[in-house]
Amino acid sequence: MRKLPAGRPSPFKVYVSASSRGLAFEIARQFARDGADIALSSRNASHLDTARQTLLAESPQARVLTIQGDIANVGDQEKILATLDAEDFQPDVFVCSAGHPMEGRLSSLSRADWSHELEMILGHAVFASQKFTSAMAERGFGRLIFLSSLYAKAPNHDFFISSLARSALFALSKMVAREYADRAVAAFVVCLGYIDTPLLRNRALGRPHDEPDPEESLLETWSARYEEWAAEIPAKRIATPAELARFISFLTLPETEYLSGNVFSFSGGLDKEII
Ligand SMILES: NC(=O)c1ccc[n+]([C@@H]2O[C@H](COP(=O)([O-])OP(=O)(O)OC[C@H]3O[C@@H](n4cnc5c(N)ncnc54)[C@H](OP(=O)(O)O)[C@@H]3O)[C@@H](O)[C@H]2O)c1
Structure with a gap:
């Protein structure tokens, strides 16, 4: 019978996507305070530079890697993954955040918007997970944490693509959980309310x-x-981004392994759904 891992790996490496500011940046900041090395990605090089300086000022021991790229763009997704490889940065934790999806109903959806938003919300989530999970399994520890929204649980027709694509993250997390549960790789979805x-x-x-x-x-x-x-x-x-960040950090403790595949709501009770 296998045993629960004694702790998080050391050194501990965390990649947070779309993370130069906002809640994803705060999650990266919490992990840097926890002693992790951090990789950040986003579109804007100057936002990334500011983020890097802030992390290093607070957590000078951390290695902070920044990668410029638009996760709605397939070439940039591949560039981000190739850069992590080239920098020998194999994440133990992948926190998958994205830009804010476009508003609008099914009736106004164009093919171009469909492709753009699906790549941003799901494309990077799927192909980064594909890349990271087998290496995590070999090392015997891993966490994939997909940030979603309450509209994924209770679809809102005014936010068609956000509701649809973000609910697919539930299936992604469940399938990763089933495939890798025996190698200490766990996956979660966190549905966000107001942050x-x-x-x-x-x-x-x-x-x-x-x-x-x-x-x-x-x-x-x-x-x-x-x-x-x-x-x-x-x-x-x-909620403050800092309290969300502490919850996300908690999900990376070894003891959360048995929760793998769960969908959590971080909404102060706003979420009315039972499941
Ligand atoms: N705040 C909330 O209450 C709330 C609630 C539910 C869901 N969410 C979701 O949580 C995520 C983060 O929200 P937030 O409030 O922190 O947003 P934010 O303050 O606008 O920050 C968004 C971050 O994503 C990066 N980004 C945006 N589009 C990107 C792209 N295509 N490729 C790479 N990076 C990209 C931005 O950096 P650059 O500008 O440098 O690219 C920035 O670092 C969003 O998906 C949002 O829909 C937020």
Whole structure:
């Protein structure tokens, strides 16, 4: 009979996709504080550089690798995986985040949008998982954590592609769990509610979600929207990226192995579904 691994590997390597800012950056930051080496990817080289400097200032012991690439683009996905290889960075943990999917209904969906969004949400998730899992299994430890949204559990027709593609992450996680459970590789999905990030603040202000962080002068407007949204959440508050990051870090402890294949909601009680 096999035994539960005694601990996380040392050195411990974590790749977080789409992670130059927002909640994915905060997850990388938590892992750096935990003593891990970190690989980050995103489209914008200057965002990545700022992220790298912040991590190194706080966690000077960490190796921080940044890879510029758009995960909606197949060539860039391959470049990211090839760079990890070339840098001899074999992740023990893959936290799969993405950009914010486009809004819109089935009736307005174009073929070009379909391909772009599927590659961004699922393409990198599938092919990075394919690349990482067998090496994790050989080393006898691994975690794949796919970030999804509440619309994946309760589809919203105004967010057609997000609801559809992010629910496919459930099947991906289950299939990885079944194939690799006997080699200490576990997979999870975390469905997100409201997390206080630049994306959420820009949405509250009616600005494009990719804008830089809102200026201080706009924080009062943001705060009013924050209170409206918080009132709808049973927990009566919007989560911080830091608390999400601590939960994601917890999922990488050896003791979570038996939870593999589970879908978690991180929503302050907003999620009404039983399963
Ligand atoms: N915040 C929430 O309340 C919430 C709730 C549910 C789901 N989510 C989901 O969680 C994810 C992160 O959200 P967030 O609030 O942290 O967003 P954010 O603050 O806008 O950060 C998004 C991050 O993704 C990177 N990115 C965007 N598109 C990319 C692409 N095509 N290829 C590579 N990197 C890309 C951005 O970096 P660059 O600009 O440098 O590329 C940035 O680092 C999104 O998928 C979002 O839909 C968030």
